[in-house]
Every structure is written in structure tokens, then in C-alpha cells.
Amino acid sequence: MAGRYRLTSVETVESEGSWLFTARDQHGNDEEFFLVPCADEDRPPVEAWRNRCTHENQRLYREDVGAIVRDGGVVCPKHGSMFDSCSGYCDNGEAADTTLPGVEIDVDDGQVYLVDDDVTFLRAGPSRDDDDDGGPSSTSHLQL
Template identity: 60%
Template sequence: MSGYRLTTVETVREEGSWAFTAREGDADREVFLVPCADEPDGGTAEDGSDAGQPVRAWINRCTHEDQRLYREGVGAVTRDGSVVCPKHGSAFDTCEGSCDNGEAAGTTLRAIDIEVRDGAVFLTDDDLAYLSEGLPDDDGDDDAGPSSSSHLTF
């Protein structure tokens, strides 16, 4: 068992989401964690799947447009077990990453491999190397928030 210790399940639950930056090849990737299951320490379901995983990690981009789902100072907006895109309102299941509504319907967020051990969350994705907690300095694309065409309000 290896991996970089990111945070705790408790922190993700208390904050509602948690983000970090990692390196993949020559590019930096933004990743966010969101609560999924209610189990305190995750574990493995009877069928061998990780259905009991208490948090999930996703690349911080909507599949419809290059839009952040997690923003500094706001976090990831979640509602009824979904992460909601602030631009078009597409809702991605927090546990599966799939979307069945809005502009991103039929797509799935890119998952990042993590593991929960004794309440701590570890980055175990072989393609990513941890760089820092939080998002990199903003390049200006999301400073004022997205210009929304969604009927949803937050």
C-alpha cells in the first residue's frame, strides 16, 4: 500500500469538497474530492467493488466545456448527491461521475484513483504526482465566476 496522503474523509465531509493540484506528464491537473457514501472508512462491498468508498476524486472540469466544477472560496456545488456545473447546471453523480441531464448528458467525469485507509485519503493514481493543496493561481478564466446560461441559482 502506497500513495500520497491528501487529507481526511472527515475534512472532505466537513468542507463539502476539497481540492488539490497534481502533475500528469508535463501538465498540471486540478482534482477535487467530494463525499460519496456514508460509511466512515470506506471498504469493499460484498461483490468486491469499492461501493463503500466514502469520497471520490474527479478532474476539475465539466465534460461539456472547459469549466471548473470546484472553485476556490466556493468549493464544488453539490445538490441531491450530484456536483452541479455552475455554467449550465449539468449534474454529475458524486459517486459515479455520470451525468444524465443538461449540456453534459451522457458523459462521465474523469475519475482519479484514491484510497481510504483509517479515515485518511491517499492519492494512488499512478499517472499523477501530488503538487499542492488547492488550485493553482487562477489564469483569469473563472475570476468572476461563470457567465451562466442555467436556470439554476445558487
């Protein structure tokens, strides 16, 4: 990716609690990432994390609820592990002692930009993959 790509505003992330986008990594894979507010005054007001728990292939951001954020942490909906919204680090549950992979963003004048040279922005929202748990999806069109 050359330069930077405007994703959304800090205000949108703060009002919605999280914001999802899809990008293509350097290997050609489409990956979901989500933005969450960060309350640490030494960091940007928003951080971006890969939309998968480090314990197993579980989405942290879901279209029906967004990312569950409590007490400054992103909660895994399957096992309850909590990842710090600002650092991505988890110190509890099944994912303890792991850190969410992130992508580099920049915040300028209230706008959030993707500036990571290893990914290319594709779209706001989820990937085209409707498979929620990483397992096989049904392609049957049988009608009874």
C-alpha cells in the same frame, strides 16, 4: 508516483463539502482535482474528479464556494448539469451521457490517499493558473 500520498481526511471532505488539490499528469500538465463525499455504501466515502466540466472548459470547484453538491451530485455552475458524486456520470443538461475523469484514491482509517500512478501530487488548492474559463488572461499593467 510511487506508493501513495496522503491528501486529507474523510472528515475534512465531509465537513467542507469538497476539497481541491493540484497534481501533474503523465504528460507534465498541472491538473486540478477535487474530492467530494460519496454516500453509496458500496463505494469509498470519498471520490476524486478532474476539476473540469465534460461539456466545456468550466471549473466545477471554485475557490469562493468549493464544489456545489446537491442531492448526491456535483453541479456545473455554468449550465447546471449534475454529475453523480460517486460515479462521475451525468444524465442531464449539456453534459448528458458523459463521465468526469477521475484519479485513483484510497481511503484508509479515515485518511484519503492519492494512489494513481499517472499523476503526482503537487499541492493542496488550485493550480497556479488563475484563468477561470480557459481563455486568455490579461497581462496588461497599464495605469490610467
